[in-house]
Amino acid sequence: xxxxxxxxxxxxxxxxxxxxxxxxxxxxxxxxxxxxxxxxxxxxxxxxxxxxxxxxxxxxxxxxxxxxxxxxxxxxxxxxxxxxxxxxxxxxxxxxxxxxxxxxxxxxxxxxxxxxxxxxxxxxxxxxxxxxxxxxxxxxxxxxxxxxxxxxxxxxxxxxxxxxxxxxxxxxxxxxxxxxxxxxxxxxxxxxxxxxxxxxxxxxxxxxxxxxxxxxxxxxxxxxxxxxxxxxxxxxxxxxxxxxxxxxxxxxxxxx
Amino acid sequence: xxxxxxxxxxxxxxxxxxxxxxxxxxxxxxxxxxxxxxxxxxxxxxxxxxxxxxxxxxxxxxxxxxxxxxxxxxxxxxxxxxxxxxxxxxxxxxxxxxxxxxxxxxxxxxxxxxxxxxxxxxxxxxxxxxxxxxxxxxxxxxxxxxxxxxxxxxxxxxxxxxxxxxxxxxxxxxxxxxxxxxxxxxxxxxxxxxxxxxxxxxxxxxxxxxxxxxxxxxxxxxxxxxxxxxxxxxxxxxxxxxxxxxxxxxxxxxxx
Numbered sequence: 001x002x003x004x005x006x007x008x009x010x011x012x013x014x015x016x017x018x019x020x021x022x023x024x025x026x027x028x029x030x031x032x033x034x035x036x037x038x039x040x041x042x043x044x045x046x047x048x049x050x051x052x053x054x055x056x057x058x059x060x061x062x063x064x065x066x067x068x069x070x071x072x073x074x075x076x077x078x079x080x081x082x083x084x085x086x087x088x089x090x091x092x093x094x095x096x097x098x099x100x101x102x103x104x105x106x107x108x109x110x111x112x113x114x115x116x117x118x119x120x121x122x123x124x125x126x127x128x129x130x131x132x133x134x135x136x137x138x139x140x141x142x143x144x145x146x147x148x149x150x151x152x153x154x155x156x157x158x159x160x161x162x163x164x165x166x167x168x169x170x171x172x173x174x175x176x177x178x179x180x181x182x183x184x185x186x187x188x189x190x191x192x193x194x195x196x197x198x199x200x201x202x203x204x205x206x207x208x209x210x211x212x213x214x215x216x217x218x219x220x221x222x223x224x225x226x227x228x229x230x231x232x233x234x235x236x237x238x239x240x241x242x243x244x245x246x247x248x249x250x251x252x253x254x255x256x
Numbered sequence: 257x258x259x260x261x262x263x264x265x266x267x268x269x270x271x272x273x274x275x276x277x278x279x280x281x282x283x284x285x286x287x288x289x290x291x292x293x294x295x296x297x298x299x300x301x302x303x304x305x306x307x308x309x310x311x312x313x314x315x316x317x318x319x320x321x322x323x324x325x326x327x328x329x330x331x332x333x334x335x336x337x338x339x340x341x342x343x344x345x346x347x348x349x350x351x352x353x354x355x356x357x358x359x360x361x362x363x364x365x366x367x368x369x370x371x372x373x374x375x376x377x378x379x380x381x382x383x384x385x386x387x388x389x390x391x392x393x394x395x396x397x398x399x400x401x402x403x404x405x406x407x408x409x410x411x412x413x414x415x416x417x418x419x420x421x422x423x424x425x426x427x428x429x430x431x432x433x434x435x436x437x438x439x440x441x442x443x444x445x446x447x448x449x450x451x452x453x454x455x456x457x458x459x460x461x462x463x464x465x466x467x468x469x470x471x472x473x474x475x476x477x478x479x480x481x482x483x484x485x486x487x488x489x490x491x492x493x494x495x496x497x498x499x500x501x502x503x504x505x506x507x508x509x510x511x512x
Binding site: 069070093111112113114117120127149153156160161162164165166167168170171172173174175176177179180182183185186187188192194195196197198199201202203204205207208210212213214216218219221223227231232238242243246249253 | 269326366368375376381383405407412420421426429431432433435436438439442443444449451452453454458459460461462464466471477479483487488494495497498505506
């Protein structure tokens with residue numbers, strides 16, 4: 001198989017993870033360069049790749065990946081102008097057409113990336129689209145270098161999926177944050193909750209989430225709910241409302 | 257080491273898991289009997305253990321475990337009367353003193369139990385208390401048969417921990433449920449979110465939850481939040497309010 005040549009714009013969270021992930025497959029992918037507006041940030045990559053802070057005279061590539069913030073994509077893509085390859089962004093939100101390039105598409109890895117945390121890319125769904133079969137095939141090939149699950153979805157599907165991902169990931173993380181605060185207030189280490197969190201997430205690998213929910217709201221245990229609310233109102237008033245709202249939704253769901 | 261003799265009241269979720277867990281350590285624990293109000297439910301255990309549906313003339317045990325619903329504990333413990341061993345309940349909510357027995361305590365495994373799902377007991381924190389050192393030591397010994405983490409905490413700490421557990425487990429599961437509904441509405445399989453959920457929960461093993469949160473609210477990306485809200489108001493109005501509330505709390509937290 002011919003190597004796919006990739007140029008990456010942006011060394012933020014997603015960009016850095018892509019650089020490191022593709023870097024592990026030098027037999028299949030050649031990174032022809034990395035752009036970052038603040039070039040000092042990518043200085044450490046200099047020995048491995050061509051690096052630049054300019055949007056003109058870029059090296060050739062089959063796929064140009066713009067791993068940039070949503071709100072700069074439009075202007076940035078206009079600034080670079082047409083490119084001698086397929087240009088994609090990595091956003092879960094923006095339509096492909098935010099890009100001005102004639103050959104454009106999306107290469108969206110559905111995962112939560114944090115600096116310094118290794119990702120098992122084989123497990124990361126990569127959601128793609130492009131304007132023709134040939135470009136889609138190219139993205140499928142590129143995605144398959146990293147992942148076992150590359151899927152073609154529409155802009156609309158991706159936007160909806162992103163809402164789902166906010167609940168599944170960002171908001172569940174916020175629940176962990178609240179739990180951490182409360183645990184600390186009881187003078188207990190957060191570690192004590194980690195097996196519970198692991199098992200809760202582990203359950204849904206094999207059980208539908210609807211079957212896997214337990215706890216006072218599921219049992220419609222008003223006494224416990226009221227005690228919890230009284231505690232929160234005194235110690236964490238900012239979280240009492242959330243507790244109430246979510247409990248009500250759970251009660252309503254399992255009663256009907 | 258002398259075997260610890262255990263009698264278990266209740267073959268619900270927690271009770272069944274305890275029976276099966278202790279049953280794996282016949283060298284250390286002897287289950288002298290199992291009680292369930294509806295005796296037909298424990299009929300399948302008959303070949304292995306003494307079973308009963310009555311609260312009188314119970315076999316001897318070092319520890320009597322009442323794995324019963326919170327709201328029946330008080331009456332049930334009065335019904336059985338004093339027992340020739342240490343009596344404990346498994347509730348995350350109730351104080352030890354809900355029991356009427358003179359030797360009483362708590363044996364609370366901090367985990368979410370679902371029927372038919374195997375638990376890695378070594379990882380389950382077991383939170384105990386009793387009224388004297390000797391009984392506490394007995395519970396510590398019993399807990400250590402199953403778990404690597406047995407800890408003595410007060411009633412008050414346990415009650416607070418239970419609030420934390422509701423957020424960490426029940427509410428994060430509810431977030432998965434919402435995500436599942438939304439994903440389905442987009443015509444996509446829920447499977448697509450599972451690696452994200454696994455990674456989100458996996459992250460907190462090594463990162464503080466405060467550092468691990470990503471997404472539009474963390475970035476204070478109002479445009480995306482407004483788009484998500486517009487989508488929810490149209491398709492899942494019951495979840496729009498939760499989205500708004502949680503996003504506001506996240507924005508506030510990371511702004512300050």
